[in-house]
Amino acid sequence: MRGIRKTIGVGLMGGYILALAGCAHFPGGLAPSSTPLEGRKYTVLGRTEGADNYVLLFCVLPVTGANTIRRAMDRACAKAGGDALIDVTVESHSEFWILFARYVTTVEGTAIRFNK
Helix, strand or coil: CHHHHHHHHHHHHHHHHHHCCEEEEEEEEEEEECCCCCCCCEEEEEEEEEEEEEEEECCCEECCCCCCHHHHHHHHHHHHCCCEEEEEEEEEEEEECCCEEEEEEEEEEEEEEECC
């Protein structure tokens, strides 16, 4: 009987720990471009992606700076050596672990460079 109680206790403790972990995915948005293109000629550089994240220790104490779409977009442009993005999509997801939480924003698009 004592062994059964111990097994049930360990099982409940494991279930509780798993309940503290998880993730969620959130759709963001779509945009034709990250800057106005009217009357400007550009060269298409190709698909690119950039991300920014925010980490909280014990799901409360901030460890990193803010999570912004602008920073994720700038990273995507810089990665491809472009000036702007077209066909832009933004998504975010959250990860909740026992000791920390992480919020991630991802920007995908086609990098372009404006002609001079």
